[in-house]
Each structure stands twice: as structure tokens, then as C-alpha cells.
Amino acid sequence: DVKVTQSSRYLVKRTGEKVFLECVQDMDHENMFWYRQDPGLGLRLIYFSYDVKMKEKGDIPEGYSVSREKKERFSLILESASTNQTSMYLCASTDTYGYTFGSGTRLTVV
Amino acid sequence: GEDVEQSLFLSVREGDSSVINCTYTDSSSTYLYWYKQEPGAGLQLLTYIFSNMDMKQDQRLTVLLNKKDKHLSLRIADTQTGDSAIYFCAENLRGTYKYIFGTGTRLKVLA
Numbered sequence: 001d002v003k004v005t006q007s008s009r010y011l012v013k014r015t016g017e018k019v020f021l022e023c024v025q026d027m028d029h030e031n032m033f034w035y036r037q038d039p040g041l042g043l044r045l046i047y048f049s050y051d052v053k054m055k056e057k058g059d060i061p062e063g064y065s066v067s068r069e070k071k072e073r074f075s076l077i078l079e080s081a082s083t084n085q086t087s088m089y090l091c092a093s094t095d096t097y098g099y100t101f102g103s104g105t106r107l108t109v110v
Numbered sequence: 111g112e113d114v115e116q117s118l119f120l121s122v123r124e125g126d127s128s129v130i131n132c133t134y135t136d137s138s139s140t141y142l143y144w145y146k147q148e149p150g151a152g153l154q155l156l157t158y159i160f161s162n163m164d165m166k167q168d169q170r171l172t173v174l175l176n177k178k179d180k181h182l183s184l185r186i187a188d189t190q191t192g193d194s195a196i197y198f199c200a201e202n203l204r205g206t207y208k209y210i211f212g213t214g215t216r217l218k219v220l221a
Binding site: 050 | 112116143145151152153155158202207208209211212213
């Protein structure tokens with residue numbers, strides 16, 4: 001089974017902190033994605049990556065950056081966390097059709 | 111821009127059929143998908159349909175695609191309490207791996 005692992009299920013951070021959300025996949029997929037999920041808004045794409053060291057902005061990249069130094073790992077970085085970044089963050093990967101998602105990280109910024 | 115819309119809630123009785131609807135805007139999508147999200151979990155791929163198909167059946171699941179109206183539906187036969195979840199439809203933009211997701215429909219199955 002393809003596995004996408006997000007390192008934390010729940011995180012609580014303070015406003016202004018730098019936050020790292022980690023995602024690792026074990027199926028050698030080239031394509032990886034970060035979404036945030038908010039009630040009534042569905043999933044919104046933050047950043048995605050088609051290859052190592054390659055990144056592209058999604059629909060809501062402001063306040064975020066990403067890093068892809070190795071094929072299996074895609075990190076989402078909140079440079080200076082704010083309360084409006086409180087959300088569920090979902091990582092996904094794919095190589096053909098259909099994403100495989102991680103279990104999500106619920107981030108609360110206080 | 112691209113948009114995918116779903117109603118937010120659906121409630122059905124156990125044993126009845128559920129029909130979850132979705133409309134999309136990008137007529138060039140190659141595949142359309144249905145995902146299920148159980149509480150506290152990520153999204154799980156349920157089924158998908160290629161854009162040149164009208165219907166796909168997979169056990170209790172039936173997907174109908176009306177390309178003219180850009181309408182996608184998911185029918186769950188004999189709905190069970192374990193089907194209670196949020197269901198997302200998604201389309202992928204032709205030539206990319208980028209998906210556009212709907213807002214999700216929360217299905218509640220009443221015993």
C-alpha cells in the first residue's frame with residue numbers, strides 16, 4: 001500500500017512561531033501536494049512539487065513556503081504563524097491518477 | 111476560474127440510497143474523482159471516472175457523468191452507518207496533476 005505519512009496529527013503553536021509540517025511518501029512518486037481544509041471551503045491547494053527542488057504555488061501560497069530536498073519528503077513551512085492559519089493540513093502524492101493522502105495535521109495557532 | 115460545487119449536507123436512513131451531486135466548470139478534465147473522509151482522517155479515493163464515460167459501477171457505488179451539464183453524481187446503494195463521512199468530488203485539470211476539490215458533502219446515515 002502506498003503510504004503518505006504526516007509527522008504530527010495535532011500541533012499547537014504560538015503566533016509568530018516558525019512551523020514545519022513534514023510529509024513523507026514511500027512510493028517514489030514525483031508529484032506531491034499540500035492542501036489546507038477548512039469547513040465550507042473544501043480543500044485549497046497551497047503548494048505543489050513535480051520533482052526534487054521544484055515547487056509551484058497553488059491557489060493560496062501567501063504566508064507559506066515549501067521545501068523538497070529529497071523525492072520522498074515535502075515540507076510545508078509557515079514562516080510566521082498566524083491565527084488564520086489554524087486549519088487541517090493535508091499532504092498528498094500521485095504518479096498517475098488519484099491522490100494518496102496522509103492522515104492530516106490539525107494545526108492550532110494561538 | 112475552475113470551480114467545483116457540492117451541497118454541504120445530506121441525511122438518509124440506513125438501507126436507503128444516497129445520491130451526492132457535484133457540478134464542475136472545467137470541461138477539459140480528464141478524470142473526475144470521488145473521495146471519502148472519515149472523522150479525523152485524510153481523504154481516501156473511493157472511485158473515479160474517465161471523462162469519456164457516462165457511468166461506472168463498483169459494488170454499491172454508481173458514478174454518473176453528464177458532460178453536457180458538467181454534472182457528476184455518486185450513488186451509494188443500501189447506505190450503512192459506516193458510510194457516514196464527508197464526500198468530496200474532484201476534477202483534474204487536463205495535462206496536469208493538479209486537482210480542484212469541491213467543498214465536500216457531509217453524509218449522515220440515520221439508524
